[in-house]
Amino acid sequence: MSDQTALTPSTPRFRLPKPDGALLIGGSALLALGIFDLAQVIPTIGFTIEQLIDIAPYLAASILIAAYAAATGADNLIARAFTGKNTAIMVLVAALTGALSPFCSCGVIPLIAALLSMGVPLAPVMAFWLASPIMDPTMFVLTAGTLGTGFAIAKTTAAISVGLLGGYGILLFQRAGGFETPLRDEVGNGGCCASGVRSRKDVAWSFWTDGGRRKKFADNGLKNTLFLGKWLALAFLLESIMLTYVPADLVARLLGDGGLLTIAAATVVGIPAYLNGYAALPLVGGLIGQGMAPGTGMAFLVAGGVTSVPAAIAVFALARLPVFFAYIGFALVGAFSAGLIYQMSLSF
Known part of the structure; x- marks a missing residue:
C-alpha cells in the first residue's frame, strides 16, 4: 500500500487549537504592561480579582439558575412565559424593572445570558439590558446627593426611555425578520424562535435523581462559568488599565458648554473615558460646578453607564x-x- 492510499479521510491529523480571544487579548495586555510599566502589573491583577469577587454573587446566581433551568427543562416554561401577544407590554415592564434593579453594566451580563439562552425574546431583554446599568436605588440616592434630586429624576427617566427605545426598536426589527438568533453559537441558541419556546416537555424539578440531567447541570454550569468568567476578567483587566492611564477629568473638561456638538462628543467620549457609575458622579458634579453644561454631564453618564469598555466587551x-x-x-x-432634552428643559 502506497503512502498516498494509506492516508484516508479517517486518519487523525494534528490541528492547532483554536485561539481564545479573551485569553489572547488579556495576555497581550499584561505582556505590554509588563514591558512598559512592570510595577503596575500586580495592582492591575489585584483590581481584576477584586472586581471578579465583587461580581461573583451575581455571576454565581445567574449561572446556577441557567444550569438548573436547563437540567430540569424549566427553561421551556420560562421561555413560554415571555412569549405571546403582549411583547410590547413586556418591553415596558422590562424597562421599568431594569431602571430599578441593582445591576451594574457588567453585573447584568450573566443574567442576560441566562434569559436569552432560555429563549426569552430579545426585545424585552434589550430593554432591561439598556435600562439596568444606568440607574438603581443606590445610584439614585447618590446622584441626588451629588447632582441634585432633579438630575437624579431626569437620569431615571433617561434609563427607562433608553430601555424603551432599545426594546421597541428591536421589536420593529424582529417583525421585519431580523435578530432571530441573538447569542453567539458558543453561548446558546436563544431568541424568540428558540426551541425552548416551541417544545413542551415535562419539567423534572428534582433533576438530581437522573444521571443525565445531573451531567447536563454540571456541563451547563461549567460552560457558562468559563465563558463568562474569562470575558468579565478581561473587561476588568482593561478597566484597570484605563483607570490608570486615561485622565478622565481632562477628557471631561474638553466637553464644552452644552451645544449639539459637545453633547455628541460627551456621548462618544463616555464610552472609553467612563470610570463607573459611582466614581463618575463626583467628577461630573465638580465639572458642572465649574461651568460644564448639565446636559453634557447627563449624556456622559448615560452613555458611559451602558457602553463603557468593560460592558461593551x-x-x-x-x-x-x-x-x-x-x-x-x-x-x-x-x-x-x-x-439634549435635559439641557433644553433647563432653559424653560
Missing part, C-alpha cells in the same frame, strides 16, 4: 455582531437624546 463576547451594534447604537442615540 462583555456584550461583544455574548451577542452576535448585529445585536452588539444595535446595543451600542441604541445606547448612543438614547444618551445623546437624554443629554
